[in-house]
Amino acid sequence: MTERGGASAPSGEREQARTRRLGSLVSALPALLTDGAVYAFALWTVLYHAAFLFDLRPSVTFLVWLVGCVLVGGYVALRRWRRRTGAASSDERDGPAESPAATMDRRWLLPTIAAAVLAAVTAGLDGVPWLVPAVAGVAAAVGAVLLTRRAWLARPGVGSDAPTERSWQSGYALVASGLVGIASLFIARNTPDDVFYVGKSVWVAERDIVPLRDFLFTEQVAAPLSSQPPIASIEVLAGALGRFLGIHAASATWYVLLPVLAVLAALSLWRLIQRWAPRRPVLAFTVALAFLAFVCGDDAALGTFHLPRLHEGKGMFVSAVVPLLWVYLTRWFDTRSRKDLAPIIAISIVATGLTSTSVMILPLLVGAAGLGMLLVGRWRDALVAGVAVMAYPIGAVIVTRIALGPMTSVIASAQFFDAEGTYRRTLLIGVLGVICGLGLWCGPFLVRRGTPALFAAGATAAMSVLLVPGVLEALSAGSGLAAVLWRVPWFVPLPALIGLLCTIDFAPLARVAALRAVVGAALAAVLVGAFAVAGTPMWSVRSFVEVHERPTWKLPxxxxxxxxxxxxxxxxxxxxxxxxxxxxxxxxxxxxxxxxxxxxxxxxxxxxxxxxxxxxxxxxxxxxxxxxxxxxxxxxxxxxxxxxxxxxxxxxxxxxxxxxxxxxxxxxxxxxxxxxxxxxxxxxx
CATH class of the missing domain: 3.40.50 (Rossmann fold)
Known part of the structure; x- marks a missing residue:
């Protein structure tokens, strides 16, 4: 009996060790996958740009990239895995974190939240003079900035609370992201711009040449489209992938690349919510995914730039790069470690390789984060973050404009939306506009205390200033970017903040965990119900989407x-x-x-x-x-x-x-x- 009992003990310990290792792997997978994709695509973009100097064909660049990914990716993954397994299991951490509202002066908190609600309600309703939500939004932003600054300074030297990471939560995110990837194969939206994006991939796959001049109307005789300089690398990657696999470039884009992008976009959203949520991250993630799924229809709705348009660089930029950059900035500001600057630099290169829109959105995003840093006297950190984010994109634009000349003024000023038009085009009107407004102006009080609260307050303040009448007009006159200024709300991680609305905590419920969970679930159900009733789902014909029984090209x-x-x-x-x-x-x-x-x-x-x-x-x-x-x-x-x-x-x-x-x-x-x-x-x- 003694021998039998003694033999079973080591076996049980080994089983527990395997379970811990499996749980650790599942918890680490979202970060491993997204970080690995960021470094891989950053490497591709750098190689793609360098290939112009050596006149390399895309097929050669692709092979060099594959070898580089294997070598660099294997080394980075091994180091990360060793650090992960050597640390204590994060599953042992438990308990909800405090949101900034829990530690703020109630005398100023309630008026600030009241102003935020007023801004959200009036911005989402038709017929209200825009000056009302603009003034209320600025008041709410100023209150949030002052309150989060005061809360930070009351706890000097303390950054974010460590996020709770449980393997089952990461497992849920992985499963949900996998389902999103599968769904991308069956949803088809006929987007007019695909003639350029996918057409360029087809050109690259069939000819093994990057077209530096016009390839749609002429055989590289006419000048290229001024609004689409050859900075972006994702279309060339899709074409080179198709050539490497021996399949049509459109199939490589929609059957191979798109599902991968969809999984990465969902995991990027999960990582931000998991990092910023004070509690119930799984519920918040579910609500955020529901928002993207049910609120489409309009051409500028954020959901429209998710699954239906992820294969376009700008769709992946707003859906994955924006949330990941907030994650990386949060982690770096908490640690101020040089190694945590690396992913920030890498994702700025990724943004450059995805879309020229990044040159407009990245300064707003890092400016909002920098404002949060400046609020607590970290001006050097703000400067370092700004340089890390903007160095590569600005360099790419300067080189391109020197080589190709200035952007055509006609295309740059083809259309313009003022503050009210921008809000209602992107954040919508009615019930949905009110919910988006609540996410925008209440965001600083929904996230974790510390760095997330500072950054959310900076984003709210920056967006509130942009929504003041006359500001976008001035930016349009000064930059010549009137045609795309309606995209300025993209720097705010709105789907994540909307998901966090279901994590609101009420003081009377703080000691009753079960009741707190019921209230959170009820809020989530109300939000999802509002999306379903007031929104247009992404699979609706009103979203210009067709759902097929088998994977298809995104064409009629x-x-x-x-x-x-x-x-x-x-x-x-x-x-x-x-x-x-x-x-x-x-x-x-x-x-x-x-x-x-x-x-x-x-x-x-x-x-x-x-x-x-x-x-x-x-x-x-x-x-x-x-x-x-x-x-x-x-x-x-x-x-x-x-x-x-x-x-x-x-x-x-x-x-x-x-x-x-x-x-x-x-x-x-x-x-x-x-x-x-x-x-x-x-x-x-």
């Missing part, structure tokens, strides 16, 4: 089939393809081998809409679309000559174009039956 399937049919015509003559605008917008995503007359009319703004370059394309597109008013036959024929149109395909329902075919010297050579009946003509001399 009928257009995709027609374009493949045109591409595969054996006797298709050389020259440009003229077809209905929707088909021409799809063709660059199908192949770069079939050049089209006009990939997208909106991009012609960069080439002067009144120029012959643009007018020829607009006239011919109107002819192929079958609009009521078209140009005379002589003008159409001259435009076809100038553009070297070789093939003209029109829907059979376009009787006008078919009747004019003989006058234009068009001879039928192929036809496609319904559905999607199309007739194609070749031009004769």
């Amino acid at each position: 399937q009928q257009r995709q089939k027609i374009d493949f049919w045109i591409w595969n015509l054996d006797d298709r003559p050389p020259g440009l393809l003229l077809a209905p605008s929707t088909l021409m917008r799809t063709m660059p995503i199908v192949t770069s081998e079939v050049r089209v007359v006009m990939a997208r009319n909106g991009y012609l703004v960069d080439y002067d809409m009144n120029s012959q370059f643009s007018q020829d394309r607009l006239k011919l597109a109107a002819f192929a679309d079958g609009v009521d008013q078209i140009a005379p036959v002589s003008e159409l024929a001259a435009a076809m000559d100038r553009l070297d149109v070789g093939t003209v395909c029109v829907y059979n329902g376009n009787r006008k174009a078919r009747d004019l075919a003989p006058e234009l010297g068009l001879v039928k050579f192929a036809s496609r039956k319904a559905p999607g009946a199309v007739t194609c003509y070749r031009r004769t001399a």
Whole structure:
């Protein structure tokens, strides 16, 4: 009996050790995956930019990157794992953390929260003069700044409370993120900008060349789009990935890259909530995901830039880079360790490789965090953070603008939304606008005390100033970025703050854990119910989304089939393809081998809409679309000559174009039956 009992003890200890190691691994996975992805994509972006100096093809750069990822990634992962396993298990930490409201002077706290609620309610309602929420928002922001500063100074030298990390919580986040990744395969939103983003990937995959000039209207003859300089590297990565795997670049983008991006975006949101939430991070994460899922529809809604548009760099920027940068800044300000500066620098490079919008949003984000640092007298830290975040993006922009010239003023000022328009375009109106406002102006009182509270107060203050009438107008006049200034709310981690609304604690419930949990669940249910009733879900046709039974390209399937049919015509003559605008917008995503007359009319703004370059394309597109008013036959024929149109395909329902075919010297050579009946003509001399 003694021997049997003695033998079972070591076995039980080994089982407990394995369980602890498994729990430690699960807890570490969200950080390992996201940090690893940040360093990997930062390395790719640096190599992509360096390849311009050595004239390397994307396929070569991709192979160098793969080797670098294996070597660097393995080394970093090993070091991190050793530190993790050597430390005490974080599962042993327990207990909710205090939010800043718990330690603040109630005499000033209540008026500040009242101002925040007033700002949120009036901003979300139509018919209220915008001056009311603007003034109330500034008052709430000033109160939050002063209260969080006072709370920090009352506990000098103390940063954030250590976040509670339980393996089951990380496991939940991993499962939820995996489901988000799977869902990305079945949700398809036809986005007009895909002709550029995915079209560039297709060009890279088929030609193994990075197009530095226009590739949509000409064979790199015309100047590139001024608003899309070749700084971003994600489209080239997708193209190089497709070439490496031997699959179509669109498949590499939507079947391989997109699910990975979706998982990383969800885990990035989880990491911020887990870092900032004073309690109930799983519940807050669930509410935040529900917000992104149910509040779509509008073109500028934050949910629209999640799953439906993650493959576009700007979607990944707002969904993953913004929350991760807040995480990294929080950790670094708590430790002020040099090693914690590394991920901040890396993610600034990632932002540069994702979208040119980062050059506008990053200064706002690091400025908001820097304001929090300045509030407690850490001006050197604010300066270091600013340099770490902005050095690479500014350098990339300077080099690009020197090489390509200044941005075209026409495209930069194509549209503008003032403070009220920006709020209601991005943060919405009605019940949803009120909830977004509560997340924005109550954010400093929802997060953990210490650094999260300081940073949330800085973000609220910065956004409140931007929403004052006249501020965005001044920024537009000074920067020439009127067309994209409506994106300024992106630097605020709004989905996370909205999720934290369900973590509000009430003093009478502080000692009753069960009742506290019930109240939190009830708040979460109310929020999710509001999203479901007032919002437009991302899978709704009103969000311009189709849900398929199997993974599909994010294109209307009928257009995709027609374009493949045109591409595969054996006797298709050389020259440009003229077809209905929707088909021409799809063709660059199908192949770069079939050049089209006009990939997208909106991009012609960069080439002067009144120029012959643009007018020829607009006239011919109107002819192929079958609009009521078209140009005379002589003008159409001259435009076809100038553009070297070789093939003209029109829907059979376009009787006008078919009747004019003989006058234009068009001879039928192929036809496609319904559905999607199309007739194609070749031009004769």
